[in-house]
Amino acid sequence: MNAVELIKFSTCYGHKNVLKNVNVGFNSGSITAIMGPSGCGKTTLLRSINRTAEMEAGFKCEGDIRVLGQSINEVKNVSSVRRQVGMVYQTPVVLPMSIKENVLFGPRYYGAQGRLQMDAIVEDCLRKVALWDEVKDRLKQPASQLSGGQKQRLAMARVLAVEPRVLLLDEPCSSLDPASTGLIEELLMRLAEDLSIIIVTHNLFQARRIADETVFMLDGQVVEKGSTDHIFTSPRHEKTRGFISGLFG
Amino acid sequence: MRSRVAADLLLKSFFWLSGLFILLVLLAIILYLIWRGGPYISSQFIVGSPAGTPLGSEGGIFPAIKGTLWLVLLALVFSIVPGLLTAVYLSEYGSSGRLAEMISLLVQSMSGVPSIVTGLFVYALGVVTLGWGISLLAGGLALAIMVFPVIVVSSRDALLAVDENYRLVANSLGVAKSYTLRRVILPRAAAGILAGILLALGYAAGATAPIMVTAAAIAASSSGALLEPVMALPYHLYILFNEHISINQAYATALVLVILLLLINTLALWLYSLQERINSR
């Protein structure tokens, strides 16, 4: 089953038509990469899935997006969509509080109580992102002291703490060094066992390393989708070929 | 070319002199007040009540200090909650909507209303129509209306200065705006908000026109009774001078008032710079 499915989905900001009649599905339990030139609508696509795109002025959309079979526009409470669909942004953002409180930000809202339960959540999520050993002695210290790569992993732990089913990442490693990038890629491959992961990336090597499938977008439309190997070695469309060779060349 | 050089020199000197002029003005004011008023400030002056004939030519200004404190307290009590609520609306809930623009415009226009007109309004409403008479309550209300726009604008700016990324991240976790506000935005902007409140406090403490017509009296006990008139520092200064009661007491009162306000302003400035440092972390 598709974890996320877009059906005849279009969006515009004011008069500008960003996504045009997009029809694409993302498999559950796997990693799908989205690639394409700047301005093709990748970020808007992600933000439409977790319904943060509508926060910008002039946003209108048509069509439907289903997450785990349920339409996200028909839900009464938008925050339940956002809880199910976690998002990690390009710039690592940590909330101005301690490492521990960063992780617990969502759980506290949703009613987690009791020190034992909360400590367990913190440890569990930090272990999942391979951050536990690095920070276990300084959980109460401000998260702003962490390095870029650590902050990004903390952002992921924070998202995992609200138990999403789908994870969206918008170029999560573009401001990180290779070592941190490697760590995060490893982590994503582990998480893919339980989550469905959609990652926007510019880095074709990254896509080849971790993505099972790749979607190529151009000008607000999905041009081609297929297994990553296939897309890179023998893409069907002219435009895809052009883009891939451009990346190489 | 020589006239160009001369013109340049003239301009440059003008710019420099204007800059130094401002510095000199402040120094002159403070030093002069210290020189003329300093000798008359004593502990008796601060804690004693007006005495002598005519009243106020000797003794102290304690009731005026008390009265000012009461007035400012009331002003803050009436204006902080509406002010903060409005500021939060403008920065978090309204954003770019038409309603928010209108409200913003109305509040900004309010800050241009002359304080005497605010006094006029509260005089008609409170003193006359509601029958409060010249009273602490009327004065507090007038001052509250006067400082309300200050609190709204400064708090809104402090809130808007908080990094947008925090809101974005919190939203994508599905938490409600009020939760993010309570746990992230407000604490982060607290220093700036407090600085704005302090400035409002100072503004209220020094205002004379609105309380002149609603609350102030030449002599009163300033015990905090809401429907009684109060003494206040700025009005006391005005009376001491205008009624030719005592020029020396006037200078001393002016000095006390200025010191009080400079302290408040310095504290507010320090809080603003603290906020800047917090925002850049």
Add this chain to the structure above:
Amino acid sequence: MNPGLELKEKIISTIFISAAVLSSLLLLGMLLFILRESWPIWSQVGAMDFLSGTAWRPVSTPPQFGIAPMLISTMWVAGGALLIAAPLGFGCAIFLAEFAPAPLPAMLRPVLNMLTGIPSVVYGFLGAAVLIKFFELRFDLASGESLFAASLILAIMILPFITSNSEAALRSVAPEYRQAGMALGVSREYMALRVLVPLARRGMMGALVLAFGRAMGETMAVLMVAGNTLMLPFSWFNKGEPLPALIALELGSSIPGSIHYQALFAAGLVLIVMVIAVNFGVNILLRRLKSGVKQF
């Protein structure tokens, strides 16, 4: 759990919206109230007569209410203050933005702040005790109070506002313009005057207009040095009674509900309308005037 949270959120946002709406209606409420209190003046005396009449005699029979002298005093005092403060304020702003060596701007900005923190009654007091006395002694006058003295005091009061706002406007000019100017080999002074000021003129004009509005509404400083006579002033050195002073001085002694009382409210309405018109004018001016500060 979720529905409960959502309802709570709806209640909270309703509270915020209501507070904002109610508070902003305060201004309208004030205007309407003052209009109502002053209505008999507008209907009986008429706006033209009220605004252009030169006699203010509330206790004569029949009482006469003309605020032309006060209107003229108000404009004269404020305009005069602007005349004195604008060049100084701009000069200081240019100094802070372009010429002041490193520690000075950081030092002078708190100074500006503190100047705005000094209450107007202290300015008025010092003006009366020092400046007026000086005029009386130096020029051998019976009374040194005048519109000019009031303009002087007001000028010092509005100077910090003009300077801060203008400096901000100057600083916001993109550095590329400075570099382009200097690269032509002109002096810093020349560049400041010919390049920066025109680019920042929107903000600087705005600063001036706001300062003008402030000067129009100031009560205490003018009360203590302008002289407070009800006669029409003919020169800057005459005495006068700007509108705020009129209201402050006569409100307490007027009988609530009497025509005198209503006339004071009418004066208040004129004052507030004038100031709001000035503020609105600023907004429109700032929107219309192309600042010319393009983004590179």
